Amino acid sequence: MVDKNKTAQPVVETSALKIYLRLLSYLKSYRLMFVVSIVGFALYATSTTLFIKILENLINIIESNDPQDRFLVPLQVIGLTVLRGIGAFAGVYFLSRVAFSVIHSLRVQVFNHMTRLPSMTFDDQSSGHLVSVITYNINGVTAAATDAIKILLREGLTVVALLSYLFYTDWKLTLVFILIAPLIGSLVTTVGKRLRRLSTKVQTTVGDITQVTSEMITGYRVMRSFGGEDYEKQRFEAASKKNYQQNMKIVVTAAANTPLIQLIVAFAIASLIYLALNVMELGNPAEFVAYMTAVGAMLQPMRRLGEVAPIILKGVAAADSVFTLLDQAPERDEGTREVSRVQGQVSFRHLYFHYSRSDRPALKDINLDVAPGEVIALVGRSGSGKSTLVNLLARFYDYDQGDICIDEIPLADFRLANLRQQIALVNQHVTLFNDSVAGNIAYGSLTDRDMDAIRRAADLAHATEFIEQLPQGFDTLIGEGGARLSGGQRQRLAIARAILKDAPILILDEATSALDNESERFIQAALESVMQNRTTFVVAHRLSTIERADRIVVMDAGEIVEQGTHAELLAKGAHYANLYSMQFRDEPQDVNNIAE
Structure with missing residues (x-):
């Protein structure tokens, strides 16, 4: 510990x-x-x-x-x-x-x-x-x-x-x-x-x-x-x-x-x-x-x-x-372990965490084992700790007690940069820069990727169609924060960036929240191919995303209260069934043929 x-x-x-x-x-x-x-x-x-x-x-x-x-x-x-x-x-x-x-x-x-x-x-x-x-x-x-x-x-x-x-x-x-x-x-x-x-x-x-x-x-x-x-x-x-x-x-x-x-x-x-x-x-x-x-x-x-x-x-x-x-201390980076690519097994063991300005723990005694390639959907009310949990996985914060391991290696043992190379993240609040479309997809450590790889990532994110309609295509400057693009277009560029990174662990934190239903149909198809052979954590409110997860983890007040498949949790008639009744019952149930 x-x-x-x-x-x-x-x-x-x-x-x-x-x-x-x-x-x-x-x-x-x-x-x-x-x-x-x-x-x-x-x-x-x-x-x-x-x-x-x-x-x-x-x-x-x-x-x-x-x-x-x-x-x-x-x-x-x-x-x-x-x-x-x-x-x-x-x-x-x-x-x-x-x-x-x-x-x-x-x-x-x-x-x-x-x-x-x-x-x-x-x-x-x-x-x-x-x-x-x-x-x-x-x-x-x-x-x-x-x-x-x-x-x-x-x-x-x-x-x-x-x-x-x-x-x-x-x-x-x-x-x-x-x-x-x-x-x-x-x-x-x-x-x-x-x-x-x-x-x-x-x-x-x-x-x-x-x-x-x-x-x-x-x-x-x-x-x-x-x-x-x-x-x-x-x-x-x-x-x-x-x-x-x-x-x-x-x-x-x-x-x-x-x-x-x-x-x-x-x-x-x-x-x-x-x-x-x-x-x-x-x-x-x-x-x-x-x-x-x-x-x-x-x-x-x-x-x-x-x-x-x-x-x-x-x-x-x-x-x-x-x-x-x-004089403020930088992020702790005392690990020495470096790997080329992890398998993607993730374990949360007796994990506790609270934010500096809060007396109430954000996470309490979290225990969860995730197999390589498994898709985990995290659901729960706002403030239940879903986003906090995935933020700890990328070590944006250091937890108070317990541990998180990837392939049985504690996070603190990894060099910080090497750890984050293993994780691709798509947030609800998309961050884009006043650069070209291609520059935003191939951002940071991805700048050495060629245009063919960038185009393939855009294709998988179903972004190529709107990109090619822009004045200079992939060379178009999108303005501060992507101001010249719609919310759905910005989200698809963020997804293309994650696809280009090709990391073994994928975090989708409300990644489809800014998309309309038509855009989401394409994105869901893209994400399905992207999530194959990757350990994926999906923080989502939409039923179309949750239903396809291998396992649904229900959180409440910083604790895991239920785990199981969509059908199993509905049959229990407890926390997930109540969430489903309140949030998902009016959603269209035509998600089975998205790929077509």
């Missing part, structure tokens, strides 16, 4: 610094370009400081009135401007390449990780919030990885260069100026914590907006049929207004941050000017002007550095959600 008890992990808030350092760790692959960008910004900062030295030289030249030195300052200005331009371009260009490469790597990593997450993740989180992680949230990370680092390097190195000049000129007076640093740091920390909380709330509201929009677009027919336009408008307006309110809180907090820092710096400069005029020991007016110019030149980069904290902390909040998703 395999024990798969799940334990909840405590939620621990990671520090902003730790998250940001993790984000910066993605820079390791681009070290050379990052170093070049730092050198570029260092040139920019050095040339900015040297401009102040030129000013000092200019004042001295004016005082000395020496004509031989009058060409020196213009040449210095041109040379430093060229140097500054080269530094600025190299810094911005190479840092942008690094940053967008990091974002690309992160986005691809998140998407790839999503493809391996357990089904429970997609059940517990709405599609809108998952989509917002890979779009909006990663865009927030972009700002932290591009704008913030650019400001930190360019303005930070400029401040360092100017401070170095000030210390060189008069270190005592400069110490007075930098006493404001702890006060600014305390302000930035307080504002930063609030911004991180607000940014997290904004991301949640963006997920709500995405979710409402996605539901309206995918369910627009239901919305229009039931007059839900006003309801959807109100839902969207409420979600958008909440997003607006949270964004405005961020704007107010960030906008107040910069003026407060400027006010603190202004008081420091005023004190500095007073002390400079009364205490400063400078040799001449040129040094005094250059010193105060350097102090003034620091205001702009310091103001820009004050803007870095909001940008970084918004990015940290975005990165936190991204890393939280990346």
Whole structure:
């Protein structure tokens, strides 16, 4: 017996610094370009400081009135401007390449990780919030990885260069100026914590907006049929207004941050000017002007550095959600067993399972042995556990207790990809992609199949006739979710995909639910040939599908309550007979000659 008890992990808030350092760790692959960008910004900062030295030289030249030195300052200005331009371009260009490469790597990593997450993740989180992680949230990370680092390097190195000049000129007076640093740091920390909380709330509201929009677009027919336009408008307006309110809180907090820092710096400069005029020991007016110019030149980069904290902390909040998703454990795949093709014997042994958000078990003590090639029909009321049982067979979920074996091999012993190669699945809710008809039939691991095999699968699914009537036949693009096809046509493409896979185990989960009676007659004939020599599980409500099963398994409240053939179960007059009386008695009984 395999024990798969799940334990909840405590939620621990990671520090902003730790998250940001993790984000910066993605820079390791681009070290050379990052170093070049730092050198570029260092040139920019050095040339900015040297401009102040030129000013000092200019004042001295004016005082000395020496004509031989009058060409020196213009040449210095041109040379430093060229140097500054080269530094600025190299810094911005190479840092942008690094940053967008990091974002690309992160986005691809998140998407790839999503493809391996357990089904429970997609059940517990709405599609809108998952989509917002890979779009909006990663865009927030972009700002932290591009704008913030650019400001930190360019303005930070400029401040360092100017401070170095000030210390060189008069270190005592400069110490007075930098006493404001702890006060600014305390302000930035307080504002930063609030911004991180607000940014997290904004991301949640963006997920709500995405979710409402996605539901309206995918369910627009239901919305229009039931007059839900006003309801959807109100839902969207409420979600958008909440997003607006949270964004405005961020704007107010960030906008107040910069003026407060400027006010603190202004008081420091005023004190500095007073002390400079009364205490400063400078040799001449040129040094005094250059010193105060350097102090003034620091205001702009310091103001820009004050803007870095909001940008970084918004990015940290975005990165936190991204890393939280990346840290979720993927599907368990610890098996080592690989087989080319199983025989198809399936055993369910004392199987228990419950969904993460439900206290009531979805399956209780399921015991069922299925022989290779046997067709099993699973019937029961809605919520009885039919679809859950077949989902466990494909290991979309890990069961809590008991085991499922194929050819006496527990599912956990198979490599996950190898296990799913043995199973073909057709769901009630057909999933098609914005690709050609042929691309949708030969999807995923089937892309290496040739057109002859694709056509044979379409023939068996009775899909060729409508496919050939499409504008480009098998090359026709069918739109998002197969929007240009009818429900029956979409279902037949899904069946053709399962036929092409040619797996030894076939799961039909309401596979004919979207078909009209005429289409179903053809599909039933196709399925009969497909089900030959395959172990088949059929979750169905239609009598035409159920009657032809080798065995009917009746489920109720997560338990198997009856097994037998159609005739045997009717004769019992119990659960199946009641279901038959309620659901099947009005169905046409002309299914015996479907193949003709």
